[in-house]
Structures are given as structure tokens and as C-alpha cells.
Amino acid sequence: MAQRAPEADFRTRLQEWIPKLVLSPSLAAMLVFVYGFIALTIYLSFSDSKMLPSYDLVGFENYAKLWNLSAWWTAVVNLLIFSSLYIGICTAIGLTLAILLDQKIRGEGILRPIYLYPMALSFIVTGTAWKWIMDPGIGIENTMHLWGWASFEFNWIKDRDMAIYTVVIAAVWQTSGFVMAMFLAGLRGIDNEILKAAQIDGASNWSLYRRIVIPLLRPAFLSAFVILAHLAVKSYDLIIALTGGGPGRATELPATFMYSYTFTRNSMGIGAASAVIMLMTIAAIMTPYLYAELKEKK
Template sequence: MGWLQEQLPKLVLAPSFAVIVLFVYGFILWTVYLSFSASRMLPNYSWAGLTQWDRLWNTLTWQIALDNLAVFSVLYIVLCLVIGLTLAILLDQKIRVEGGLRTLYLYPMALSFIVTGTAWKWFLNPGLGLERSMREWGFDDFTFDWLINPDMAIYTVVIAGVWQASGFVMAMFLAGLRGIDNEILKAAQIDGAPAWKIYTRIIIPQLGPVFMSAFVVLLHLAIKSFDLVIALTGGGPGNATELPATFMYSYSFTRNQIGVGAASAVFMLMTIAAIIVPYLYSELKGGRK
């Protein structure tokens, strides 16, 4: 009976663990193999070496997706960090309505990317959103057609993404600010240091771990962005907002190029792993000290 009581938790969790191993890690290995196979419309397990990878890197749409990812990632991360830090500093002043403002800024993160993309698609649509409203109010020359402009469409994805994630980054920075030793700040105030110097010389340099954590989270979200783009622009107009995640989906399920789609998925996995694994290693190594 004692043995059964000890092993019962393991027996109960064993089926769930087996399902996770099969449907997560098993299918990751399956996708990796497909990226080196001769698969086209259907899986073909004949070994083809780097053929699919060569096709991937010679596909113009993939090059466009990588360029868009670079633009989106840089703007998304920088703007989220700047806005999040600014909001956190303002809320750190312990204003009366802090609770309400914090909830207001955090609310977008509670929404799914599909809801965010759909809402911003309505808002930015020239026929029924901002442009139409401004013209109905008498601004007949007002134009905001970024959603349908191939040169500007990627920036609408940036706007929607920043709107959703900046509140979350604000919460991270606010937690970091509240964890700083007040004695150091009081000493600086007694010495007559102005508020802006206290933040730039003392507070912000101590937020290095928060910056790193926020950077890793935001970069991970940027690389795997799919539902936001699908809901907002559908990857268009043309390929103007194509990202690696939308490329992977379209080539795997609509263009019947499973091998190329698998190669793009594996590339995304390796990129995310190259970011997450060193970060987790440094955190675990620091935790042992």
C-alpha cells in the first residue's frame, strides 16, 4: 500500500506526460525530418538532404518575410520598451489613480491577438475607420491608408503589437522599480540629486535584468507572430506584411509545399532556441550562486 501511495501521482501524470512527449517533442522531430525529406503536397519520407532548405532560401517570399520580421522586431521591441518604461516611471510616482491606470494599460494584454488584429483592422480601414471618421468631422483632406499601402502596411502591425504588449512591459518595469532599495534613493535625494538624474544614474541601470527579460519575451513574440498578422492584414497587401510564421502556414497548408514549410518552421524553432536557451542558462547559473 505504501508503494502504491508513492507511485500514484506518477501513474496519474504518466498519460499526460506521454501525450506531451508525443504531440510536442514527437512532432517537432517529425517536422525536422520533413525539412530534410522530398515532401511536396504530401509527406514523402525519402531523404533529400538540404534540398528543401535550398528552395526555402531561394524563395523571394521568404526573403520578404525575413525583411519584414527585421523591421517589425526592431520597432516592436524598442517602442514597447520605451513606452513600457515611461509608463512605469509615471506610475511609480504613486499617483492616486494608479490602480485604474495600471488596469487600463494592462487590459490589451488580456485580449487575444485575433481580437487585437480585428479591432485595429476596423479602426485603420480607410472605408470605415479613422480616415472616414475624420472626413465626416470635416477634415476632407485627411488620409490614413497605411493598411492598404504596401510600403506602410507593416507599420500597422507594429502599431497593433505595441498597443497590446506595452502594458505588459510596463508591469514588468513597475515591479522592478518597486523592488529597488529605497535607502539608496533617499540618500540620493538628501544629496540633492534631481529626479531625472536619480532615474538615469541609479534606477534605470539597476533594471538590467528586467530589460533582458522583456527583450527575450518580446523577441519571442515577434518571431512567432501569426494570428495578429492574419487578423489585421492577412499577410497583404501582396506580401507586404508576410512574416516567417505566415509564410510557414501558407506554404504548408495552402501552397502544398510541406517540405519548405517544415524548413521554415525549423528555422523559427532554432532562432527562438538560440534566444531562450542562453537566457535560461544564465538565469539558472545565476540562481545557483
């Protein structure tokens, strides 16, 4: 027994250390390539970096220049339009589809993956496909002309005032199914006894959903908002594939602004400043959510 004790102790220690050893490379990589580069970006936002990084600090000069640029204000306004419509429409469609599927309709097993399929595509694929669909020369407008509706027009993607709404359409198509899955999971998690008790008391279906079901879906609403909001803030690949930020700057968002000023306009300091503001925006969205989750667990 005296000889086996050290072996057992060694095995116990080895079992404790193996997960740490396995996770340590990925943890080190994350610290360097995520948080390390976040710290570098914050530092560069206070430097006079142009085409290449510079480590001479200039204070808040880049932030002052950034907020004086009309292109940045255009990107911010576009983000407000895009994010409000994107979040609102996705939430409405996702909730509606989830309620319909929760009625135990036939073919639910087929409809659910059909609605979820767009989320399996990359935003590059979605942007390219919708660019073809909305192109007046080969898309919906051309098809309607071939069918005889010569007066039909759908040239939003070429219109400065309407182009941002084409981005909303493509983004909603891609993400609504994912939001539906979140709400459907929330609906399936509601205790049926509560619903039966309300029905016994004479509650109509409208009152049932308005006063019981939808309030109980608050965590699903919060999760959907956080996910959609951070997707809206960091939207880049969909814009590049669908409109390229155009026509002009009609669909430019902070993410495309950051890329253009960092890599094509030789203004790395201003680009880093815009990236930091995007980071702060996402943090402002995530922090209350995490606080609410931790408070609920306690």
C-alpha cells in the same frame, strides 16, 4: 508498532508517487504533441514532402530552395522591421508607464488594469479591431472626413510601403501594458534604502533613474526582450486578422510564410524548413537567457 510500520511506509510511498501519477499524463502528452512533432517537423524539413508527408530524405535541398525564394526574403525583412520597432517601442512605452505609475499617483488601481486590458484579448480580436480602425472606408480616415477634414489621409493598411507599420501599431497597443507590469514589478522590488542614500548624496531624479534604477532593472529588460522577441518571431494570428499578409506580400512574416507553403502551396518540405529556422531563432534567443538565469542562481 511492528504492524503500523508497513502502513506508514506505504503511505509515505503513496504520497511520493501521487504527484508523479498526476503529472505523468500531461508529461506524456507534452512529449508526444510538442517534442514529438518538433522532431517530425525537423525530419520532414530534410524530406521531399509535398502535399503529404514523405520520408524520402533529400538533405539540405529544401533549405537551399527556401533561401532562394524572394517571398522568404520578404518575410525575413518584414520580421526585422517589425521585431525591431515592436521590441523598442514596447520597451520604451512600458518603462515610461511603469515609472509614472511608480510615483504613487492617484487612480493607480484603475490605470493599471486599463493598461493591462489589451493583453487579455486574443491577437485575432486585436487584429480585427485595428483592421476596422485603419480601414479608410470605415475607420479613422472616414471619421475625419465626416468631421470636415476632407484632406485627411490614413490609408497605411492599403499601402505596400506602410502596411507593416500598422502591424507594429496593433502589436504595441496589445503588449505595452504587459511590459509595463514587468517593469513596475522590477521597480517595486528595488531597495528603497539605495534610493534614499543616493538622494541624500544629492542625486537628481534624472541621475537616480539613469545610474541606479534603470541598471537595476536589467533582469526586467532581459525578460521583456525575450518575451517580445519570441512573440515577434511566431506572430501569425495578428497578421492574418489585420492584413492577411497583404497587400501583396507587404506584411508577410515567417509564420505566415510557413503556413502558406505547408498547407496552400503543397510544399510541406519547404514549410517545415522555415519552421525549423523559426525554432532555431527562438532557441538562439532563449538559450543565452536561460544560461544567464542559471549562472545568476549559481
